[in-house]
Amino acid sequence: MFCANYVQGTIFPAPSFDPIMDAQMLGGALQGFGCDKDILINILTQRCNSQRQMIAEAYQSMYGRDLIGDLKERLSDHFKDAIVGLMYPPPSYDAHELWHAMKGAGTEENCLIDILASRTNGEIFQMREAYCLQYSSNLQEDIYSETSGHFRDTLMNLVQGSREEGYADPAMAAQDAMVLWEACQQKTGEHKTMLQMILCNKSYQHLWLVFQEFQNISGQDIVEAINECYDGYFKELLVAIAVPGELLNLLMPLTYTSYNCLLAPKDPRGANGDTDRSRSLHGCPGLDAWVLCVRDKPAYFAYRLYTAVHDFGFHNKTLIRILIARSEIDLMTIRKQYRERYGKSLFHDIKNFASGHYEKALLAICAGDVEDY
DSSP, X not given: OOXXXXXXXXXXXXXXXXXXXXXXXXXXXXXXXXXXXXXXXXXXXXXXXXXXXXXXXXXXHHHSSOHHHHHHHHOOHHHHHHHHHHHSOHHHHHHHHHHHHHHSSSOOHHHHHHHHTTOOHHHHHHHHHHHHHHHSSOHHHHHHHHOOHHHHHHHHHHTTOOOOOSOOOHHHHHHHXXXXXXXXXXXXXXXXXXXXXXXXXXXXXXXHHXXXXXXXXXXXXXXXXXXXXXXXXXXXXXXXXXXXXXHHHHSXXXXXXXXXXXXXXXXXXXXXXXXXXXXXXXXXXXXXXXXXXSTTHHHHHHHHHHHHHHSTTOOHHHHHHHHHHHXXXXXXXXHHHHHHHHSSOHHHHHHHHOOHHHHHHHHHHHTOOGGGO
16 A cells, blocks of 8 residues: 655744744844854744745845845855755745756756655646746756756656646556566667656556556566666666655665665765765665655655765755755654664764854754754
């Protein structure tokens, strides 16, 4: 049976919320020669996103200025990225991240995968609208111009936000499984197109049946077959979409040391000292399943946080993006997955790699406790 596990975030609506008082305190913190960063952290990490929007409205009415604009002007470096990121509504933040992933020095493909493979139809629709409003640009057109090949085709399919929901057809699942098997055997352009059409458009309930039929036909799980037949970002995106969450439950949780031994780093990517070295897993059939697993999003994002923290250069952009985007959805669950799989807490690893008010802000978003260290 297809089912979803209970998940929990780390940021909730603040009780006794007063947006006017918060706006006054933020205004005071941003005035003068210095900037009281502790006040910014204490307020903005302890309010949910909808409350932050009300604070921004009160700030605009009170001071006649845009709060995000003032934060950008007064703050700097990764601390600014984290605090400003908290102020965007979720669709606007996704749009912001996608824009910068494509308009910077090179394209950050893993950001595109993280966002487009994990969002619902409704979230994708809102993201496209926000992208157009913020940048006067079309998200689909930008993806088309900044990517290529079947990786681009698959992203273009995902950004339509047209996946079927809540429907599974056992008879059709058997046919789709045969199509997937043929696509993995023949690997022609036509078969790749058929493969991504099934993975991008069928409901996850239906895909669960398809993957069972695929196992019966081929004797392989779908992820093992994709790993053998394809490569590059196209493969990583397919795996992000394709993995049945139940497969994760069959894999023994790995300790920090044993898991790290299975990692095979790729070439560094990124600018400004950040290195997003997405890693593949080898040595166990289907281990890529939980690297890019949308059906078990907390496990997927726990892995992405692990690579962001432990890759050379400490990839701040990925860390900030995931912590903010998942803070009200499943970040507490992600933290639990992180500790179970790597033997150390996310709280502990952030303290070891970040510093100053940037560290304080990240830990506040994580809602880390002293015993987590």
